[in-house]
Amino acid sequence: MKSTTEPTKESPLVAPSYSRWSDDRLMEGSANDFMKKLYHRAKDIGDDLYDSRGYEFITLEPEAYRENLILYMRRRAWSEWWFGTVSPARQITLLPDSQLDLKLRLARQIRDEMRHYDVFATQLRRFGSEPRIDEFQLPPILVQMQQIQLDMQTAPEIAATNQFAGEIVLSSMTDLETSIFVKLFDEELMNAIRDIENDEPPHIANGRDLILLFCETPVQRRRLADGQERYLKAMMQLHVTEIVKLGCRRVKRLPVFS
Numbered sequence: 298m299k300s301t302t303e304p305t306k307e308s309p310l311v312a313p314s315y316s317r318w319s320d321d322r323l324m325e326g327s328a329n330d331f332m333k334k335l336y337h338r339a340k341d342i343g344d345d346l347y348d349s350r351g352y353e354f355i356t357l358e359p360e361a362y363r364e365n366l367i368l369y370m371r372r373r374a375w376s377e378w379w380f381g382t383v384s385p386a387r388q389i390t391l392l393p394d395s396q397l398d399l400k401l402r403l404a405r406q407i408r409d410e411m412r413h414y415d416v417f418a419t420q421l422r423r424f425g426s427e428p429r430i431d432e433f434q435l436p437p438i439l440v441q442m443q444q445i446q447l448d449m450q451t452a453p454e455i456a457a458t459n460q461f462a463g464e465i466v467l468s469s470m471t472d473l474e475t476s477i478f479v480k481l482f483d484e485e486l487m488n489a490i491r492d493i494e495n496d497e498p499p500h501i502a503n504g505r506d507l508i509l510l511f512c513e514t515p516v517q518r519r520r521l522a523d524g525q526e527r528y529l530k531a532m533m534q535l536h537v538t539e540i541v542k543l544g545c546r547r548v549k550r551l552p553v554f555s
């Protein structure tokens with residue numbers, strides 16, 4: 298019988314630690330192959346984190362659930378604003394004029410992200426709250442995630458920690474058949490998340506095209522891999538903590554990098 302206090306011994310997802318690969322190994326394959334490696338690493342982590350089979354459910358008092366859900370949605374609204382506008386704005390600034398098409402696509406992304414902020418604001422009002430991003434107390438792990446993006450020096454490296462990390466992981470909220478959020482959210486909130494996720498493929502495509510600009514050398518590939526790894530590691534901690542607070546317990550070990 299499964300223990301109710303300890304995670305099961307089921308082996309965790311092992312994500313390849315590309316940043317520790319040798320130069321030769323990093324340069325095996327085309328830029329497109331390397332981009333796909335980064336994509337799948339993030340997607341596999343999203344599928345693992347959001348799979349309801351990795352959790353056991355706990356019934357929360359309705360008021361405790363409401364409070365934790367409000368906190369979750371305020372964090373999401375804050376993230377739509379900061380990760381959705383400040384980071385793409387930095388990318389636009391850092392890109393050369395020759396990348397006009399990408400700059401315009403990033404500007405359209407910012408437009409979408411402000412709409413996502415508004416979707417969370419509407420949902421928060423339904424639960425009797427507001428985003429109040431200026432008063433939002435960032436959990437320390439979110440401060441780390443913000444710092445990781447600020448540490449990135451080029452538009453492609455920001456993409457490795459943003460469109461090609463967080464945004465890929467979040468796509469598993471709605472495209473995974475066994476998504477835990479279907480069990481944790483009511484139908485209206487789940488539909489709001491589906492509405493947001495419909496905007497995401499072009500944002501992930503922005504990430505893809507930025508990554509492809511920066512795969513020429515082992516140094517570039519290592520910097521992309523390292524940024525994505527650092528961000529995914531922090532993001533996993535935040536997301537699992539949030540999921541657990543909405544009424545469950547993680548029974549599968551968290552993904553590891555090796």
Ligand SMILES: [Fe+2]
Pocket residue numbers: 377381409410413493
């Ligand atoms: Fe968004």
Ligand SMILES: [Fe+2]
Pocket residue numbers: 381410464496497500
């Ligand atoms: Fe997005």
